[in-house]
Amino acid sequence: xxxxxxxxxxxxxxxxxxxxxxxxxxxxxxxxxxxxxxxxxxxxxxxxxxxxxxxxxxxxxxxxxxxxxxxxxxxxxxxxxxxxxxxxxxxxxxxxxxxxxxxxxxxxxxxxxxxxxxxxxxxxxxxxxxxxxxxxxxxxxxxxxxxxxxxxxxxxxxxxxxxxxxxxxxxxxxxxxxxxxxxxxxxxxxxxxxxxxxxxxxxxxxxxxxxxxxxxxxxxxxxxxxxxxxxxxxxxxxxxxxxxxxxxxxxxxxxxxxxxxxxxxxxxxxxxxxxxxxxxxxxxxxxxxxxxxxxxxxxxxxxxxxxxxxxxxxxxxxxxxxxxxxxxxxxxxxxxxxxxxxxxxxxxxxxxxxxxxxxxxxxxxxxxxxxxxxxxxxxxxxxxxxxxxxxxxxxxxxxxxxxxxxxxxxxxxxxxxxxxxxxxxxxxxxxxxxxxxxxxxxxxxxxxxxxxxxxxxxxxxxxxxxxxxxxxx
Amino acid sequence: xxxxxxxxxxxxxxxxxxxxxxxxxxxxxxxxxxxxxxxxxxxxxxxxxxxxxxxxxxxxxxxxxxxxxxxxxxxxxxxxxxxxxxxxxxxxxxxxxxxxxxxxxxxxxxxxxxxxxxxxxxxxxxxxxxxxxxxxxxxxxxxxxxxxxxxxxxxxxxxxxxxxxxxxxxxxxxxxxxxxxxxxxxxxxxxxxxxxxxxxxxxxxxxxxxxxxxxxxxxxxxxxxxxxxxxxxxxxxxxxxxxxxxxxxxxxx
Numbered sequence: 188x189x190x191x192x193x194x195x196x197x198x199x200x201x202x203x204x205x206x207x208x209x210x211x212x213x214x215x216x217x218x219x220x221x222x223x224x225x226x227x228x229x230x231x232x233x234x235x236x237x238x239x240x241x242x243x244x245x246x247x248x249x250x251x252x253x254x255x256x257x258x259x260x261x262x263x264x265x266x267x268x269x270x271x272x273x274x275x276x277x278x279x280x281x282x283x284x285x286x287x288x289x290x291x292x293x294x295x296x297x298x299x300x301x302x303x304x305x306x307x308x309x310x311x312x313x314x315x316x317x318x319x320x321x322x323x324x325x326x327x328x329x330x331x332x333x334x335x336x337x338x339x340x341x342x343x344x345x346x347x348x349x350x351x352x353x354x355x356x357x358x359x360x361x362x363x364x365x366x367x368x369x370x371x372x373x374x375x376x377x378x379x380x381x382x383x384x385x386x387x388x389x390x391x392x393x394x395x396x397x398x399x400x401x402x403x404x405x406x407x408x409x410x411x412x413x414x415x416x417x418x419x420x421x422x423x424x425x426x427x428x429x430x431x432x433x434x435x436x437x438x439x440x441x442x443x444x445x446x447x448x449x450x451x452x453x454x455x456x457x458x459x460x461x462x463x464x465x466x467x468x469x470x471x472x473x474x475x476x477x478x479x480x481x482x483x484x485x486x487x488x489x490x491x492x493x494x495x496x497x498x499x500x501x502x503x504x505x506x507x508x509x510x511x512x513x514x515x516x517x518x519x520x521x522x523x524x525x526x527x528x529x530x531x532x533x534x535x536x537x538x539x540x541x542x543x544x545x546x547x548x549x550x551x552x553x554x555x556x557x558x559x560x561x562x563x564x565x566x567x568x569x570x571x572x573x574x575x576x577x578x579x580x581x582x583x584x585x586x587x588x589x590x591x592x593x594x595x596x597x598x599x600x601x602x603x604x605x606x607x608x609x610x611x612x613x614x615x616x617x618x619x620x621x622x623x624x625x626x627x628x629x630x631x632x633x634x635x636x637x638x639x640x641x642x643x644x645x646x647x648x649x650x651x652x653x654x655x656x657x658x659x660x
Numbered sequence: 661x662x663x664x665x666x667x668x669x670x671x672x673x674x675x676x677x678x679x680x681x682x683x684x685x686x687x688x689x690x691x692x693x694x695x696x697x698x699x700x701x702x703x704x705x706x707x708x709x710x711x712x713x714x715x716x717x718x719x720x721x722x723x724x725x726x727x728x729x730x731x732x733x734x735x736x737x738x739x740x741x742x743x744x745x746x747x748x749x750x751x752x753x754x755x756x757x758x759x760x761x762x763x764x765x766x767x768x769x770x771x772x773x774x775x776x777x778x779x780x781x782x783x784x785x786x787x788x789x790x791x792x793x794x795x796x797x798x799x800x801x802x803x804x805x806x807x808x809x810x811x812x813x814x815x816x817x818x819x820x821x822x823x824x825x826x827x828x829x830x831x832x833x834x835x836x837x838x839x840x841x842x843x844x845x846x847x848x849x850x851x852x853x854x855x856x857x858x859x860x861x862x863x864x865x866x867x868x869x870x871x872x873x874x875x876x877x878x879x880x881x882x883x884x885x886x887x888x889x890x891x892x893x894x895x896x897x898x899x900x901x902x903x904x905x906x907x908x909x910x911x912x913x
Contacts, residue, residue, distance in 0.1 A: 606751075607714075608751055609751045609752075609753060611711075611713055611714075611735065611751075612747065612750065612751035612753075613753065613761075614734075614735040614736040614739065615711050615712075615735060615736075615738075615739050615744075615745050615747075616739055616761070616765040616768075616819060616823065617736050617739035617740045617765050617768040617769055617823070618736055618764060618765060618768050619736050619768065620736070622764060622768060623736075626753070626756055626760075626761070626764055627753065627756070629755070629756070630753055630754055630755025630756035630802070631754070631755055632755070633755035633756070634755065
């Protein structure tokens with residue numbers, strides 16, 4: 188391939204540095220480095236938590252220590268996480284603010300530089316923006332409050348509404364689900380708690396922006412969304428992070444509960460900087476005739492391991508995962524989906540597309556489970572991989588366990604490459620190599636990008652452009 | 661002459677095999693030249709070499725576009741400088757709509773920070789599509805994806821009309837076209853003819869030249885131009901076949 192032209196280089200330099208800023212660390216609460224029972228006491232004390240939460244955390248810590256690293260099936264890169272070198276709790280020491288005026292200036296500046304548009308801030312139904320481990324800004328629009336919708340951070344949710352959240356907290360994803368869900372359960376901080384009462388259809392998507400801003404600081408947000416009978420909500424989560432020289436750990440747990448006839452759509456654009464370990468457990472439980480959709484896009488991080496799942500617990504429940512992964516040099520996107528059919532006539536759909544560039548590596552892991560005693564379950568799985576040059580690597584591990592003969596499953600997989608001739612054709616029309624690449628890649632994921640709300644699809648296209656232009660050489 | 665596409669003594673090889681063996685050709689602005697020749701004479705190679713395809717190595721000779729060294733430019737730079745190739749086999753770009761592709765190609769020609777005017781763009785595109793009898797739905801279809809042969813060729817002409825090159829090479833644009841499609845494509849090219857633009861029409865058959873009437877006809881054989889004449893040369897070739905040229909060459913040698 189030819190070398191990128193100067194305009195491309197210039198664009199790359201500007202774009203790559205755009206997220207490369209951080210502020211002087213000024214944290215009122217800092218649990219120090221490492222993880223012991225003292226760390227947990229410190230977190231619980233600062234948060235003024237109920238005793239059952241402290242116990243929950245301590246039990247989880249034990250589970251975390253007992254569980255082995257999943258390096259028998261996952262990347263050996265996990266061994267590079269030094270748990271004792273991580274700070275597990277940081278906070279601005281502020282309680283969540285209700286109005287924009289109360290938000291500290293440097294936090295506002297961060298949002299400014301992240302390019303969150305002014306009108307979007309005003310327009311959004313509610314904003315729960317996490318700055319490090321506590322919500323810096325939390326504003327639920329009046330109309331939502333009138334409807335009885337609760338949109339708070341996890342600390343406030345557990346403190347103010349234990350009757351609502353305790354019932355489901357840690358139930359969809361048990362502490363011992365995996366080593367990192369145990370870690371999160373021990374040290375969680377931040378994240379959103381949402382409750383939508385029966386029949387309420389939240390008109391605007393609820394949105395949260397996450398950002399890590401302290402070196403060696405692990406972010407362990409905990410999100411629980413409960414949507415009651417016949418209610419509907421869309422939640423959007425977007426991430427960017429400044430670059431640091433040493434690895435950063437991010438390990439979230441997100442639990443969704445969709446009661447009878449409820450609908451939840453959870454949308455993520457993950458763009459952590461390339462030194463972040465992003466080890467996330469996301470799962471939803473869909474009751475009768477409920478629908479849970481995970482729309483997930485992973486562009487950043489050093490290693491992402493994330494397999495959003497849906498347990499279809501009630502008859503006619505539906506689960507869906509739409510997934511885009513882009514792995515550039517030095518990145519491993521290990522993503523997929525988990526569909527557990529646990530009732531008759533449940534339907535699941537998985538569409539996953541991955542792009543591997545340069546030394547980047549993509550892995551798809553899917554698990555579809557349909558037991559013998561059920562009737563009329565359906566699954567459709569499609570996974571397509573696009574390789575941008577010969578060094579790229581892609582692996583597909585679909586595990587579809589279907590027992591009984593009253594089900595319908597369908598599985599398609601493809602691996603393709605952007606051909607030299609296609610790039611030649613596009614360049615002959617005047618596009619630079621980078622532009623041609625990003626147009627091809629955007630074309631490949633086009634049908635999935637359309638599933639994202641407008642502003643996210645625009646942002647996604649821009650992120651892909653940046654990634655592709657940086658990859659040409 | 662600087663107002664021309666001027667090719668002198670061009671030699672080019674692919675995988676060590678020389679295909680172009682000292683080809684010389686000059687297309688002044690405002691003229692339409694045709695190259696005819698039997699299969700394997702190097703016609704398509706010439707088009708790819710001029711466009712800058714990396715499989716071909718130029719070992720000798722020059723190609724100047726209005727005095728500018730075409731061979732020194734990257735593929736996309738040649739395009740932006742005003743060189744256009746209508747492909748014999750246009751490539752598919754799945755997931756990218758025709759409108760988006762054209763827009764990106766036009767955008768690539770603007771200075772940094774400048775955006776193309778969307779309203780004007782669509783207006784112009786629709787006008788040109790009408791001239792080529794293309795359905796409006798075409799804008800939303802993916803580039804050449806699932807197109808018939810005729811649709812692909814029309815799409816090439818649409819791109820040419822939108823990009824308004826200084827010099828255009830049409831590589832066997834007539835192949836795979838029925839007579840109605842051929843007329844539409846020829847009409848599109850004829851609309852583009854202007855004192856400011858030069859064309860090189862590569863074809864195996866005389867038929868296309870009934871509709872795109874050339875100023876000059878060249879006959880290519882074994883990597884060189886072996887005969888040059890006016891449009892009557894095409895008719896003569898059609899009548900006597902390519903053997904006539906090769907026999908004549910054998911005699912003169």
